[in-house]
Amino acid sequence: MENLVEIDNLKAYYRAFLYGVDREVRAVDDISLTIRRGEVYGVAGESSSGKTTLIKTIAGAIRPPLRVVSGSVKFHFGGGTQDLYAMTPEERMALRWKHLSYIMQGSMNVLNPVRRIRHSFTDFAFRHVKLSKPVFFEKVAAHLERLKLDLQLLDAYPHELSGGMRQRMTIALATILTPEFIIADEPTTALDVIVQRDVLSMIRDIQREMGSSFLFVTHDMGVHATVSDRIGIVYAGRLVEEAPTAKLFSAPLHPYTQHLVGSLPKIGDPTTRPSLEGRPPNLAMPPEGCRFHPRCPKRMEICSQKVPPLVTVAPERRVACFAVTGDQV
Numbered sequence: 457m458e459n460l461v462e463i464d465n466l467k468a469y470y471r472a473f474l475y476g477v478d479r480e481v482r483a484v485d486d487i488s489l490t491i492r493r494g495e496v497y498g499v500a501g502e503s504s505s506g507k508t509t510l511i512k513t514i515a516g517a518i519r520p521p522l523r524v525v526s527g528s529v530k531f532h533f534g535g536g537t538q539d540l541y542a543m544t545p546e547e548r549m550a551l552r553w554k555h556l557s558y559i560m561q562g563s564m565n566v567l568n569p570v571r572r573i574r575h576s577f578t579d580f581a582f583r584h585v586k587l588s589k590p591v592f593f594e595k596v597a598a599h600l601e602r603l604k605l606d607l608q609l610l611d612a613y614p615h616e617l618s619g620g621m622r623q624r625m626t627i628a629l630a631t632i633l634t635p636e637f638i639i640a641d642e643p644t645t646a647l648d649v650i651v652q653r654d655v656l657s658m659i660r661d662i663q664r665e666m667g668s669s670f671l672f673v674t675h676d677m678g679v680h681a682t683v684s685d686r687i688g689i690v691y692a693g694r695l696v697e698e699a700p701t702a703k704l705f706s707a708p709l710h711p712y713t714q715h716l717v718g719s720l721p722k723i724g725d726p727t728t729r730p731s732l733e734g735r736p737p738n739l740a741m742p743p744e745g746c747r748f749h750p751r752c753p754k755r756m757e758i759c760s761q762k763v764p765p766l767v768t769v770a771p772e773r774r775v776a777c778f779a780v781t782g783d784q785v
């Protein structure tokens with residue numbers, strides 16, 4: 457399958473003053489991954505592991521104190537190649553909505569709270585199309601109908617809608633121009649499970665119908681099991697494992713992934729789930745070597761001395777762990 461997004465050795469750090477000292481918070485530290493055309497690539501990891509920073513960096517939404525230290529993000533939109541950090545801000549803006557769009561956790565961030573929803577469609581999407589307004593709104597109506605959303609919702613204010621309905625409208629807005637790449641950041645985290653299921657199946661349907669690629673970020677492994685084709689596990693700013701979803705769940709290789717998968721509840725199994733010792737590291741002062749080693753049940757001497765490289769250990773499987781790959785890599 458063809459690659460749509462190629463991320464190479466990406467490093468993005470925040471500059472922060474901690475206890476009066478100027479430090480770098482290494483939130484995205486040497487991440488390389490590719491997202492194929494038409495796939496849902498899931499990114500999982502606990503709070504503060506750098507998921508949102510990774511998204512911002514891939515979307516080119518960088519503002520101080522965050523900066524891209526090195527690496528590249530390349531897209532293959534519209535048959536060409538776009539090198540995100542070699543583009544002007546205007547060129548980057550031109551990719552938004554048409555080729556790349558966002559579904560965020562809080563739909564209120566996108567839908568303007570003081571304007572009727574139809575204005576959000578005009579503000580974000582209309583300027584990217586060469587259509588008259590009536591023809592544009594015919595397109596919007598057809599899209600909403602396809603997504604089984606009531607047209608009258610366009611005349612509502614965001615606060616008049618339930619959380620689930622607002623999130624569906626946000627998804628409709630993000631997909632109106634059939635973008636090739638959609639980034640979804642915890643899009644169902646704030647929703648109850650029933651609404652969450654409906655929103656996830658809506659995302660899956662859209663993805664199948666439009667053939668778009670998704671970067672789907674959530675800490676919820678249950679959600680990944682439902683939507684993601686492949687999953688990358690992020691720990692303390694680094695990608696520690698990547699595998700097709702079924703393989704990641706049936707045979708996780710990295711001790712951290714084993715913990716994430718092992719702590720999922722199983723119906724009918726009354727045994728208590730193991731918890732992990734310690735806390736994730738402070739990314740302004742991460743431990744030497746493997747960042748997971750202070751918490752790792754399989755740690756060896758080398759783990760505190762050397763950073764384990766991400767190694768391809770089987771087709772479509774990469775892992776960064778000396779306990780799996782041996783210490784000769």
Ligand SMILES: Nc1ncnc2c1ncn2[C@@H]1O[C@H](COP(=O)(O)OP(=O)(O)OP(=O)(O)O)[C@@H](O)[C@H]1O
Binds near residue numbers: 470471509510675
């Ligand atoms: N503006 C900022 N200045 C300094 N450090 C920051 C800033 N924003 C985030 N960080 C730090 O960057 C690291 C990664 O944060 P990020 O929000 O990307 O993690 P996350 O995995 O998305 O977490 P969550 O799931 O809680 O949103 C954290 O250590 C966080 O404290």
